[in-house]
Amino acid sequence: MSGAVTIGGAAKATGVSAKMIRYYEETGLLPPADRTASGYRLYGEEDLHTLRFVRRSRDLGFSVEDIAGLLALWQDRRRASAQVKALALHHVADLRRRIAELEAMARTLASLADHCSGDSRPDCPILDDLAAGHAPFPPRPRRSKPPSR
Numbered sequence: 256m257s258g259a260v261t262i263g264g265a266a267k268a269t270g271v272s273a274k275m276i277r278y279y280e281e282t283g284l285l286p287p288a289d290r291t292a293s294g295y296r297l298y299g300e301e302d303l304h305t306l307r308f309v310r311r312s313r314d315l316g317f318s319v320e321d322i323a324g325l326l327a328l329w330q331d332r333r334r335a336s337a338q339v340k341a342l343a344l345h346h347v348a349d350l351r352r353r354i355a356e357l358e359a360m361a362r363t364l365a366s367l368a369d370h371c372s373g374d375s376r377p378d379c380p381i382l383d384d385l386a387a388g389h390a391p392f393p394p395r396p397r398r399s400k401p402p403s404r
Contacts, residue, residue, distance in 0.1 A: 259297035269306040282319055284309055316350060
């Protein structure tokens, strides 16, 4: 394999750690690497391109399962862009839902902190609330499935 790099070189070229590269191979996002006679993994330019795709997808918050779907669409030159757009919009909706949950959590904690005197006394409404086990937020639903390919 001409121009191939070892896992360390692939990690440096793509910004994906060697550990994650091995994980992506195990999960099937990346095909098994070619090996040298001594067992070192070798990655070609196509592998590096795929790793950059995966890294950018992870940077945008896509799950490994979603990335598998995106990779399949990326590699299918006959796919409709509408499928890709639907996946992206589904992910945007999921991100917005999670942002709303985080903002609600931040508001609750800020309110509890506002009610805490923060002095030398042991009274603490933050700990009282945690101990009471209040559930001000509905249980997190499992992520809905993105539109099928």
